Amino acid sequence: MDKLIVTGGNRLDGEIRISGAKNAALPILAATLLAQEPVTICNVPHLHDVTTTMELLGRMGISLVVDERLNIEVDTSTIKNFYAPYELVKTMRASILVLGPLLSRFGEAHVSMPGGCAIGQRPVNIHLDGLKAMGADIRVENGYIIARAERLKGAKIFLEIVSVTATENLMMAATLARGTTVIENAAREPEVEDVAKCLIAMGAKITGAGSSTITIEGVEKLGGAVHRIVPDRIETATYLVAGAVTGGRVKARDTDPKLLEVVLQKLEEAGAEISTGEDWIELDMGGRRPKAVNIHTAPYPAMPTDMQAQFMVLNAVADGASRVVESVFENRFMHVQELLRLGSEIELEGNTALINGVPGLQGAPVMATDLRASACLVLAGLVARGETHISRIYHIDRGYECIEEKLQLLGANIKRVLDRSAV
Numbered sequence: 001m002d003k004l005i006v007t008g009g010n011r012l013d014g015e016i017r018i019s020g021a022k023n024a025a026l027p028i029l030a031a032t033l034l035a036q037e038p039v040t041i042c043n044v045p046h047l048h049d050v051t052t053t054m055e056l057l058g059r060m061g062i063s064l065v066v067d068e069r070l071n072i073e074v075d076t077s078t079i080k081n082f083y084a085p086y087e088l089v090k091t092m093r094a095s096i097l098v099l100g101p102l103l104s105r106f107g108e109a110h111v112s113m114p115g116g117c118a119i120g121q122r123p124v125n126i127h128l129d130g131l132k133a134m135g136a137d138i139r140v141e142n143g144y145i146i147a148r149a150e151r152l153k154g155a156k157i158f159l160e161i162v163s164v165t166a167t168e169n170l171m172m173a174a175t176l177a178r179g180t181t182v183i184e185n186a187a188r189e190p191e192v193e194d195v196a197k198c199l200i201a202m203g204a205k206i207t208g209a210g211s212s213t214i215t216i217e218g219v220e221k222l223g224g225a226v227h228r229i230v231p232d233r234i235e236t237a238t239y240l241v242a243g244a245v246t247g248g249r250v251k252a253r254d255t256d257p258k259l260l261e262v263v264l265q266k267l268e269e270a271g272a273e274i275s276t277g278e279d280w281i282e283l284d285m286g287g288r289r290p291k292a293v294n295i296h297t298a299p300y301p302a303m304p305t306d307m308q309a310q311f312m313v314l315n316a317v318a319d320g321a322s323r324v325v326e327s328v329f330e331n332r333f334m335h336v337q338e339l340l341r342l343g344s345e346i347e348l349e350g351n352t353a354l355i356n357g358v359p360g361l362q363g364a365p366v367m368a369t370d371l372r373a374s375a376c377l378v379l380a381g382l383v384a385r386g387e388t389h390i391s392r393i394y395h396i397d398r399g400y401e402c403i404e405e406k407l408q409l410l411g412a413n414i415k416r417v418l419d420r421s422a423v
């Protein structure tokens with residue numbers, strides 16, 4: 001197993017390219033199951049979760065061709081089974097995204113129930129209830145969701161909780177259903193909109209994606225398409241916060257500032273100068289220490305829960321006291337214990353973290369517990385005095401393409417080594 005060693009103290013300064021969004025690439029790979037002709041996906045990030053999704057599709061017999069520019073062509077005409085095994089689903093919950101497309105196109109799906117998760121319970125009841133409302137017969141047997149339907153029928157579905165992947169699963173399923181489906185209280189995340197764009201390019205009839213009401217008029221079949229994945233707003237924001245905590249300057253290219261309004265507002269409140277163009281964002285902290293900012297996570301367009309851990313680091317070293325409220329997941333504070341080991345002052349009260357900013361952190365060995373927690377520990381390492389050794393970094397490879405190379409380009413002192421204590 002690898003670990004990252006970060007030697008803190010360098011002020012980041014430079015420019016990096018932002019990859020395609022993980023959380024759009026995964027549902028879009030699943031959406032290709034709906035198409036009768038090959039679909040080509042461009043700007044796919046090179047991530048472990050993408051490889052897992054490709055393996056999941058490959059095991060169903062689907063043919064995937066990756067060209068030299070990392071565009072992926074998916075051809076489902078060779079599909080042999082409708083099965084998502086536990087051994088893959090347990091490593092990536094987003095595997096549940098194959099359920100809606102498989103059921104809708106082939107009338108059958110056999111998908112392992114996702115197991116536990118480090119950030120909260122994360123049940124899938126909303127996915128299953130929505131599919132049942134569309135006429136699916138669903139039971140759970142020996143840890144597997146067994147779903148069947150002759151042809152799904154359109155339905156009016158109100159999501160009890162705003163859920164990103166449930167919105168995507170139901171929207172994908174509805175594209176081939178008989179009649180019209182209306183999803184109310186739908187997730188408005190840009191990744192949901194990107195999935196809809198790809199489905200529309202495949203011939204689906206969808207309106208309202210990106211708003212809280214999505215209407216899908218079922219069609220008989222979907223065909224081929226070429227789709228380019230939207231830039232990763234969370235990756236973008238993570239590098240901007242990295243710039244902010246080190247007092248530095250970071251320019252993110254090939255991104256979209258319109259997807260990051262609240263994040264940019266918070267960074268300005270923290271004292272950063274932000275400039276933007278059509279596809280770039282530049283943050284300049286001018287050597288200043290960030291000011292503490294209060295954070296309250298909620299579904300898009302509010303502050304993303306996927307940025308909570310990174311802003312926790314900013315507040316940990318900021319001037320002043322702040323409060324971070326996590327309202328999406330019930331257990332997404334695992335990184336706090338690790339930040340305490342680096343000398344931060346944070347108290348937890350239920351879903352709220354009370355942070356007293358300290359002038360500096362000290363390096364220490366820490367352990368990553370989930371994807372965004374590992375990003376937060378890397379950011380903490382960039383400001384900590386001395387070396388921070390971060391183990392269990394397989395989490396970070398699930399969602400950040402070439403993180404150490406990108407940080408090195410910005411001037412960070414970071415290297416990946418074999419973790420001898422873990423072999």
Ligand code: EPU
Binds near residue numbers: 121
């Ligand atoms: N929920 C239920 N029942 C359901 C589904 C969700 O109670 O059937 C609850 C969850 O437990 C949670 C809330 O609803 O408390 C919202 O969760 P959501 O379903 O929106 O999360 P998700 O779709 O499983 C996606 C992202 C996450 C991101 C969340 C919130 C993908 C593949 N994953 O997860 O990304 O944190 O939305 O924005 O899109 C990450 O990238 O690090 C990550 C965890």
